[in-house]
Amino acid sequence: MTTPTLTLCVLAEPTIPGLDSLSPFCLKAHRALHLAGLPYLVARADRPDAHRAHNPTGQVPVLLVGDRAVPDSTAIVHELLRLAPGTLDRGLDDRALAEAWLWEELSDTALNGFYVAARWADDDNWPAVRAAYFTAMPAPVRAVVPALLRRRQMQTLHARDVWRAGAEVCWRRYRDLLDRLDARAPREGFWLGPHATFADVSLFAQLHGLRNGLTAKQRDWIAARPNLTAWLDRVDRATRAPHAAPTNGRHHADVATAR
Numbered sequence: 001m002t003t004p005t006l007t008l009c010v011l012a013e014p015t016i017p018g019l020d021s022l023s024p025f026c027l028k029a030h031r032a033l034h035l036a037g038l039p040y041l042v043a044r045a046d047r048p049d050a051h052r053a054h055n056p057t058g059q060v061p062v063l064l065v066g067d068r069a070v071p072d073s074t075a076i077v078h079e080l081l082r083l084a085p086g087t088l089d090r091g092l093d094d095r096a097l098a099e100a101w102l103w104e105e106l107s108d109t110a111l112n113g114f115y116v117a118a119r120w121a122d123d124d125n126w127p128a129v130r131a132a133y134f135t136a137m138p139a140p141v142r143a144v145v146p147a148l149l150r151r152r153q154m155q156t157l158h159a160r161d162v163w164r165a166g167a168e169v170c171w172r173r174y175r176d177l178l179d180r181l182d183a184r185a186p187r188e189g190f191w192l193g194p195h196a197t198f199a200d201v202s203l204f205a206q207l208h209g210l211r212n213g214l215t216a217k218q219r220d221w222i223a224a225r226p227n228l229t230a231w232l233d234r235v236d237r238a239t240r241a242p243h244a245a246p247t248n249g250r251h252h253a254d255v256a257t258a259r
Ligand SMILES: N[C@@H](CCC(=O)N[C@@H](CS)C(=O)NCC(=O)O)C(=O)O
Pocket: 022, 023, 024, 025, 026, 048, 057, 058, 059, 060, 061, 071, 072, 073, 074, 108
């Protein structure tokens, strides 16, 4: 089967070394494409809704398969399973495949709630996050818009029952979840066996993006869990962009920013 040209629509390149994207769902899509071994182009924009022509929800990521838009990271994983069978689900029998989807769901819902809270709600992190997200914004707009967006994110986190009981309860629940993930993390190999699968990619995406100075407290909590940290490092190595670009020069190359 000839794979049509793949283009991943994402946000602007982050300034944090080694981090493919500030968005966990875009990070998930990048790493899934790498694990699938499929070359792709990248279309970047400053705002998620700049890609709205390809996704009515105004969210990223969107994968363009030729001219066909596949919005949503879960739909992208399904698409990659179709385009590159046996890569993202290597070694999984039916039962393990079902379990991989359960881990994917936990990642995209529960873990993502804590990710969003760490970036937008945590007062300790907010100054660094605001600086990283809004540097390109003109100063007069920067004085108003970040606070408005933050308020909107806080309302969402309240509705999702992540921040409703306040910071202390939220972070206690997060540390409990990290303890369980640390206890469950494989001592060797990957989450569901000897091969990395989309379960690894999904969990990794919602944890790895917090392992930097924007979210120092959460970074340190993760670092204090040795099994989880060693597994994250293995997934990072197994799913990173390949160093050598193929000769057609189309591997993970940027294309004109969609606006
Ligand atoms: N269910 C979607 C969630 C994607 C998502 O929340 N993307 C964020 C960036 S991390 C976004 O586009 N946010 C803008 C918005 O929700 O308006 C997926 O799995 O791709």
